[in-house]
Amino acid sequence: xxxxxxxxxxxxxxxxxxxxxxxxxxxxxxxxxxxxxxxxxxxxxxxxxxxxxxxxxxxxxxxxxxxxxxxxxxxxxxxxxxxxxxxxxxxxxxxxxxxxxxxxxxxxxxxxxxxxxxxxxxxxxxxxxxxxxxxxxxxxxxxxxxxxxxxxxxxxxxxxxxxxxxxxxxxxxxxxxxxxxxxxxxxxxxxxxxxxxxxxxxxxxxxxxxxxxxxxxxxxxxxxxxxxxxxxxxxxxxxxxxxxxxxxxxxxxxxxxxxxxxxxxxxxxxxxxxxxxxxxxxxxxxxxxxxxxxxxxxxxxxxxxxxxxxxxxxxxxxxxxxxxxxxxxxxxxxxxxxxxxxxxxxxxxxxxxxxxxxxxxxxxxxx
Numbered sequence: 001x002x003x004x005x006x007x008x009x010x011x012x013x014x015x016x017x018x019x020x021x022x023x024x025x026x027x028x029x030x031x032x033x034x035x036x037x038x039x040x041x042x043x044x045x046x047x048x049x050x051x052x053x054x055x056x057x058x059x060x061x062x063x064x065x066x067x068x069x070x071x072x073x074x075x076x077x078x079x080x081x082x083x084x085x086x087x088x089x090x091x092x093x094x095x096x097x098x099x100x101x102x103x104x105x106x107x108x109x110x111x112x113x114x115x116x117x118x119x120x121x122x123x124x125x126x127x128x129x130x131x132x133x134x135x136x137x138x139x140x141x142x143x144x145x146x147x148x149x150x151x152x153x154x155x156x157x158x159x160x161x162x163x164x165x166x167x168x169x170x171x172x173x174x175x176x177x178x179x180x181x182x183x184x185x186x187x188x189x190x191x192x193x194x195x196x197x198x199x200x201x202x203x204x205x206x207x208x209x210x211x212x213x214x215x216x217x218x219x220x221x222x223x224x225x226x227x228x229x230x231x232x233x234x235x236x237x238x239x240x241x242x243x244x245x246x247x248x249x250x251x252x253x254x255x256x257x258x259x260x261x262x263x264x265x266x267x268x269x270x271x272x273x274x275x276x277x278x279x280x281x282x283x284x285x286x287x288x289x290x291x292x293x294x295x296x297x298x299x300x301x302x303x304x305x306x307x308x309x310x311x312x313x314x315x316x317x318x319x320x321x322x323x324x325x326x327x328x329x330x331x332x333x334x335x336x337x338x339x340x341x342x343x344x345x346x347x348x349x350x351x352x353x354x355x356x357x358x359x360x361x362x363x364x365x366x367x
Contacts, residue, residue, distance in 0.1 A: 031109040031143045036118040036288050043069035045289035050075045050083050051099040055147075055276075057305055067296055070289045080104050087113055092283040096290050102137040102275040103349040105144035110349070114279040116142045121291035124298035127318035131338040135275060136346040144277035145294050147303075148250075148312040151336070151344045152185075152193060152271050155247035157237055159261040168198040168267045171246060172221045179224045183236060183245040186228035188354075188361040189347060190272075191218070194246060197269040203345050206353040211360055218364040228365060237262055248274075249333040253311035256331055264333045266344075273344035275315065307334065313341075 053076040057063065061072050077083040080101050086093045087108065100108065108114045119125055125141060138144045154165045161178060165171070172194055174182055185191055189203065195214035196203045205211065226242050227233070234255035236242035252264040278297065280290045297303060300318035307314050307323055311331055314320060315338070328335030350357070 031112060031114050031116045032282055033116045033118070036121045036291055038121075038288075040288045042286075042289040042292050045070060045286035047072040047096045047286055047289050047293055048075065048094055049073070049097045049099075049293070050077050050086070050095050052077065052079075052276075055099065055306075055310060057309070063302075064293060064296060068289075068292045070292065072293065084108075087281065093281065095281055096284040096286050097293060098279055098281065099147060099276060100144075100279060101347070102135065102144065102146070102277055103347050105277045105279050106137040106349040107351075108279060109138070109143045110351075113282055114143050115282050115284075115287065117145070117280070117294075118291060121288070122295045122298065124295045127298050127300055127303070127316050129315050129317045129338045131342055132315045134342070135273070137275070137348055138277075144279050145298060146275045146277050146315040147297070148306055148310070149273065149275040149315045149341060150249040150313050150333075151266060151273055151341055152190060152246065152248055153252070153264055153266040153333075154244060155234065155237060155252035155255060155262060155264050156244040157240065157242075157259075157261055158263045160240060160243040164265070165244060166265060166268050168194040168269050170267075171244060172198055172217055174224050174244070178243050180226055181241070181243045182225055183227045183229045183233045183242050184221070184225060185246050185248075186230050186361070186365070188357040190246070190248075191228065191361050191364065192357055193272060194267075195221075197267065197271060200269070203272055204348045204350060206350060206356060208356075211356055215360055215364060218360075219367045222364060222367060234262075249336075250310065250312040253331045253333065257311070260330075271344045273341050273346050275346075 047070060049072055051074060061074060064070055064072050083098055083100060084104055086095065087098060125145065132146055133139065133141050154171060156165055171182055192214055193203050195217040196205065199213055201210045201214065233242060233245040233247065234251055237245055237255045238258045249264055252262065255262040278294050280287060284290055298316060300316065300322055303314050303316040303319035304322050306312055311334065313334060313336060
């Protein structure tokens with residue numbers, strides 16, 4: 001089974017992103033354009049890359065050295081909170097490339113912390129699905145190269161429930177037979193997601209009345225839950241302690257790997273589209289090697305490793321076409337198409353308004 005990465009954010013990240021946005025007067029792209037010198041010998045450059053543990057091959061450094069001749073050092077961050085703290089704490093974090101989720105790439109660009117790509121130096125961007133260029137956190141794929149993408153839904157034990165859940169209502173207003181056996185994600189934006197979608201609102205809404213109505217529903221739901229859980233809920237499903245959970249699609253696959261009776265469904269009211277991305281820091285002195293690294297990752301056979309080993313979908317058309325069809329047979333959500341994913345709402349950075357969701361989550365979980 002693939003190593004589970006932690007995917008959790010808190011008010012610290014919200015504050016950092018908000019500070020970046022307010023510092024540059026809004027959410028417009030303030031990223032500078034990278035200047036790539038094609039005459040530079042990239043083998044003289046070294047890269048420091050920060051990524052989630054277990055989100056890349058153990059021998060990646062050796063493979064990169066062999067493929068493009070660049071020495072790399074990989075440091076791990078546990079979550080977006082940690083890496084955002086490092087990247088915003090000073091003008092030079094010492095990191096050349098960071099893996100961050102899309103809305104945080106958006107905030108970093110707004111704060112001038114990352115560069116717009118020299119796309120001529122990353123020809124393998126052409127391997128991405130054309131739809132990637134429409135993702136709202138970075139339209140045109142100017143400063144972030146997506147590494148993985150997916151959605152959020154309901155992960156459930158098909159052998160322990162007497163119905164097929166197809167609505168967020170099944171989670172938020174559960175049948176008596178499953179009360180006390182359901183879990184929701186604790187991360188602020190995803191804690192709010194089911195209620196926002198059930199009520200017909202945007203998950204990026206900043207409307208105070210809509211947030212208040214979502215809070216009312218979430219407070220009503222809280223006594224019916226087993227737990228708010230971002231990290232161990234799939235093990236609760238495997239054991240049968242939980243029978244239905246709000247889940248990121250890749251995490252549900254970890255449960256399916258242990259018990260094929262576990263299924264994943266996107267509720268009929270809709271959901272999100274999230275992405276994890278690679279960005280190049282403005283402070284990097286090794287931008288030529290950084291572009292070469294991203295180009296290497298986007299190579300079809302390299303990028304396919306993510307889907308095969310972590311069980312997350314990759315937004316790389318060329319890589320996806322190399323995958324064994326049996327993968328989607330065992331893990332059906334791996335077969336979701338770009339068109340199906342794009343029915344979901346792209347998660348955006350909300351700047352200072354992110355505090356609305358911090359307050360919402362705090363109020364609900366402490367009620």
